[in-house]
Amino acid sequence: MASNGTAPGSKLVKWIDHRLPIFTFMRHETHEYPTPRNLSYWWNFGSLAGIVLVIMIATGLVLAMQYAPHKDLAFDSVERIMRDVNGGWLLRYIHMNGASFFFIVVYIHIFRGLYYGSYKPPREILWLLGVLILLLMMGTAFMGYVLPWGQMSLWGATVITNLFSAIPLVGESIVEWLWGGFSVDNPTLNRFFVFHFLLPFVIVAVVFLHLWALHRFGSNNPLGIDAKGPQDKIPFHPYYTVKDAFGLGVFLIVFAAVVSFAPNFMGHPDNYIPANPLVTPPHIVPEWYFLPFYAMLRAVDFDIAIPFTGIVIIEAKLGGVLVMFGSIALLALLPWLDRSPVRSGRFRPVFKWFFWVFALDCVILGYCGSQPAEGGWIVAAQIATLWYFLHFLAILPLLSILERPKPLPASIGEPVLKGGGTLAGAAAKPMEKA
Amino acid sequence: MRALSPLRGLLMAAGLSALATGAFTTGALAAEQPGLEHYPSLDWHFEGIFGTYERASLQRGFQVYNEVCAACHGLDLLAYRNLEAIGFSPEEVKAIAAGHRVEDGPDDAGDMFERPATPADRFRSPFANAKQAAAANGGAAPPDLSLVAKRTEYGPDYTYALLTGYEETPPYAWSQENSLLPGQYFNKYRGAISMAPPLTEDLIEYSDGTGATVHQMAYDVSNFLMWAAEPHMEERKQTGIKAILFLLVFTVILYAVKRKIWAKLH
Numbered sequence A: 001m002a003s004n005g006t007a008p009g010s011k012l013v014k015w016i017d018h019r020l021p022i023f024t025f026m027r028h029e030t031h032e033y034p035t036p037r038n039l040s041y042w043w044n045f046g047s048l049a050g051i052v053l054v055i056m057i058a059t060g061l062v063l064a065m066q067y068a069p070h071k072d073l074a075f076d077s078v079e080r081i082m083r084d085v086n087g088g089w090l091l092r093y094i095h096m097n098g099a100s101f102f103f104i105v106v107y108i109h110i111f112r113g114l115y116y117g118s119y120k121p122p123r124e125i126l127w128l129l130g131v132l133i134l135l136l137m138m139g140t141a142f143m144g145y146v147l148p149w150g151q152m153s154l155w156g157a158t159v160i161t162n163l164f165s166a167i168p169l170v171g172e173s174i175v176e177w178l179w180g181g182f183s184v185d186n187p188t189l190n191r192f193f194v195f196h197f198l199l200p201f202v203i204v205a206v207v208f209l210h211l212w213a214l215h216r217f218g219s220n221n222p223l224g225i226d227a228k229g230p231q232d233k234i235p236f237h238p239y240y241t242v243k244d245a246f247g248l249g250v251f252l253i254v255f256a257a258v259v260s261f262a263p264n265f266m267g268h269p270d271n272y273i274p275a276n277p278l279v280t281p282p283h284i285v286p287e288w289y290f291l292p293f294y295a296m297l298r299a300v301d302f303d304i305a306i307p308f309t310g311i312v313i314i315e316a317k318l319g320g321v322l323v324m325f326g327s328i329a330l331l332a333l334l335p336w337l338d339r340s341p342v343r344s345g346r347f348r349p350v351f352k353w354f355f356w357v358f359a360l361d362c363v364i365l366g367y368c369g370s371q372p373a374e375g376g377w378i379v380a381a382q383i384a385t386l387w388y389f390l391h392f393l394a395i396l397p398l399l400s401i402l403e404r405p406k407p408l409p410a411s412i413g414e415p416v417l418k419g420g421g422t423l424a425g426a427a428a429k430p431m432e433k434a
Numbered sequence B: 001m002r003a004l005s006p007l008r009g010l011l012m013a014a015g016l017s018a019l020a021t022g023a024f025t026t027g028a029l030a031a032e033q034p035g036l037e038h039y040p041s042l043d044w045h046f047e048g049i050f051g052t053y054e055r056a057s058l059q060r061g062f063q064v065y066n067e068v069c070a071a072c073h074g075l076d077l078l079a080y081r082n083l084e085a086i087g088f089s090p091e092e093v094k095a096i097a098a099g100h101r102v103e104d105g106p107d108d109a110g111d112m113f114e115r116p117a118t119p120a121d122r123f124r125s126p127f128a129n130a131k132q133a134a135a136a137n138g139g140a141a142p143p144d145l146s147l148v149a150k151r152t153e154y155g156p157d158y159t160y161a162l163l164t165g166y167e168e169t170p171p172y173a174w175s176q177e178n179s180l181l182p183g184q185y186f187n188k189y190r191g192a193i194s195m196a197p198p199l200t201e202d203l204i205e206y207s208d209g210t211g212a213t214v215h216q217m218a219y220d221v222s223n224f225l226m227w228a229a230e231p232h233m234e235e236r237k238q239t240g241i242k243a244i245l246f247l248l249v250f251t252v253i254l255y256a257v258k259r260k261i262w263a264k265l266h
């Protein structure tokens, strides 16, 4: 698989490649690209996410040709797509469920990174770009959900945009500026459509940077140790192209089953009621992928005041917003909170447990977010939110100091080639910088 | 089969999140007031991945809508031509459309005029707008029914329940905390509702001779409204089955290729 610097191919390819070495580049980055030989199926989700992004853009572009971003037309135009446009129902259901599957895939991808320490040096920027992609995805999905202009579109948008009014002094003006008026109305729908159209292409650009950063040091792996030499790596093609293709097949089966047999399962039925500013739905719930964050937002139902003076420093609403955005900020700071030199959770006996507790905590938060904000659910959400923050701010930093990791294998190739199991003669040693 | 275990993990993760979300979509319509009953769950012919709509029931359901519900409820998202999909012939559809008058225009003199509907026209709404609809119904506008089967989590069970759930006197437990306003009726699934019980035994005469019991009419019209909300359901399921069969073959082949390629490494 040695590269001689130029791509093979016809004369024309060579002519172009000499002037713009794009074929060499492609070959180098997608063909020869050396990859750890021991990646598990958890490493399939990155390429899957990329494919879902392409699916979203492709279906979105075609939907946009029939969709009318006006409050009097939007709902009916989506129904027209569902009923009268050839294959429109398929496009719309793929796009609608594709958003949910995008988040399923990306959340698994993120938790993979959390478990195997993929955010640690030298991959911090790679990780930061990932968090940025998550934020952009959230913005895109939120604005996309507004477009069909059903009851949840309108009221979800109202609740979320209203959050900005919590900002002291300028909050109200910011909200009016976002709305383009005095409530979520036609100008809001219009600009959301514009941004919903634009942001996915911004995501593509950030994904490109994400991959660039990835290819600088290559993939992490289930052992979390660096490759010791060429025997630890295999070319991306054909090994991982075929493995990713197989994973894609499995993914598409599940995706096709949901789109064909339960396309409205993950959506909220209220969104089949046209938006009505005069009728507030009894429970306003965001899409499932926002629920953990929604729970944290609502968990702060108290003002923070200076004791005994009654002087409020942070009002409950602002507190909730800070906590919600803080939860993502912590994700971004993770490389500097977890200082343990060992990447993979496999060799971190205590961390491993806390990882699963944290995953459970996120599920609990999601469930709390789906329930009405009253009584026990608020308390549960408060405890779970507290745990979320403790995990990042206390547990991970402490574990970095207190935990005694298990001995690391000497190389990737060793356990793999010897059939796994024994880590003969490997002594505990800190991870080295690549 | 070592490679299958991570795969199972993947499927489980996807399944789990799907299950979790199922719990999230509980709406506000469940029996929250004391003394109300839970929506019943009927067997519908379209259920399941091979399910299809029962044409005869849909046609009867259309008759119920046309002769009873259409007096108050619109079905704005449907055009008469759509009825061909449930087995009416083009001539029948023409005749059905011609039975309704729609406004058109302006004509050359600039005036609006009425004409018989054609198959290309949308279903005619009984009221010009929501205000007029509310005024004619004691303040509660009868909502458009085009999507009623999809806007609760109960699907057609919801309509069926509303149409069959009327009772003369509310149960004691309900009356303790709730009461009926003038013009309201008691429905054991929903509580107070402003729609008078629209169905009574033998209210209409089915053109196929089926006995017009309240159950039969409620069942047929609910079936019809499900189709109205999701007219491409059969196509969707059948396309899905074909796609999944193809993907299964494709994925099994890829798995074999993957094993073969990776075998070289060990």
Ligand code: HEM
Residues within 6 Å of the ligand: A053, A056, A057, A058, A059, A060, A061, A062, A063, A064, A065, A067, A078, A092, A095, A096, A099, A102, A137, A140, A141, A142, A144, A145, A146, A147, A148, A196, A197, A199, A200, A201, A203, A267, A271
């Ligand atoms: C990051 C990728 C994307 C995500 C996560 C996303 C998400 C969403 C969501 C959640 C909806 C609401 C679906 C519903 O309930 O009906 C939606 C609707 C829509 N999206 Fe996207 N979208 C993406 C990319 C795009 C692109 C690239 C375009 C156009 C170029 C687009 C055009 C539309 C249109 C026209 C609608 C309204 C039609 C409808 O609601 O089905 N989307 N999107």
